[in-house]
Amino acid sequence: MKGDITGEQDIKLLVDTFYGKVNDDELLGPIFNGFAQVNWEHHLPVMYSFWSSVLFGTMAYKGQPFPKHMRLPINRQHFARWVELFTQTADELFEGQKTQELKQKASSIAQIFQMKMGLIGTIGNKLTD
Numbered sequence: 494m495k496g497d498i499t500g501e502q503d504i505k506l507l508v509d510t511f512y513g514k515v516n517d518d519e520l521l522g523p524i525f526n527g528f529a530q531v532n533w534e535h536h537l538p539v540m541y542s543f544w545s546s547v548l549f550g551t552m553a554y555k556g557q558p559f560p561k562h563m564r565l566p567i568n569r570q571h572f573a574r575w576v577e578l579f580t581q582t583a584d585e586l587f588e589g590q591k592t593q594e595l596k597q598k599a600s601s602i603a604q605i606f607q608m609k610m611g612l613i614g615t616i617g618n619k620l621t622d
């Protein structure tokens with residue numbers, strides 16, 4: 494039986510598994526590894542601290558997530574794939590209240606990013622395809 498997300502080890506497993514899928518994905522892989530040339534040794538620990546701050550209020554993450562996304566060549570399809578892979582990863586590994594919270598936070602942050610980028614209007618109200 495799957496358990497819920499309870500601490501740092503679970504977050505590490507989630508993040509590592511998720512970015513493993515991102516790397517293999519034909520839509521998202523080239524954004525991270527081609528366009529943005531992400532340094533994974535740096536990015537993964539940043540993401541551990543981001544999610545532990547969001548889920549457990551650890552305040553380990555001090556950055557500002559949105560600006561890094563502003564200039565990426567991404568549209569609603571990229572965000573839909575990101576959310577799909579993230580949700581899939583969470584459901585494969587965990588279940589429970591924190592897991593629900595995680596998936597909900599991820600999709601609402603994805604919505605906020607898309608609104609700030611002008612890709613969608615208010616939630617669920619698309620401006621363009």
Ligand code: HEM
Nearest residue numbers: 524529531536543556557558561567571572575599602603
């Ligand atoms: C199409 C969707 C997305 C793409 C292609 C994407 C791509 C990226 C890239 C290229 C970086 C910069 C890595 C670096 O070189 O430092 C980054 C950073 C980050 N992303 Fe995303 N991202 C996406 C969606 C999201 C979403 C939905 C979230 C939150 C739920 C998120 C959270 C973050 C955070 C916290 C950082 C670290 C910012 C920092 O350095 O402080 N991303 N992302």
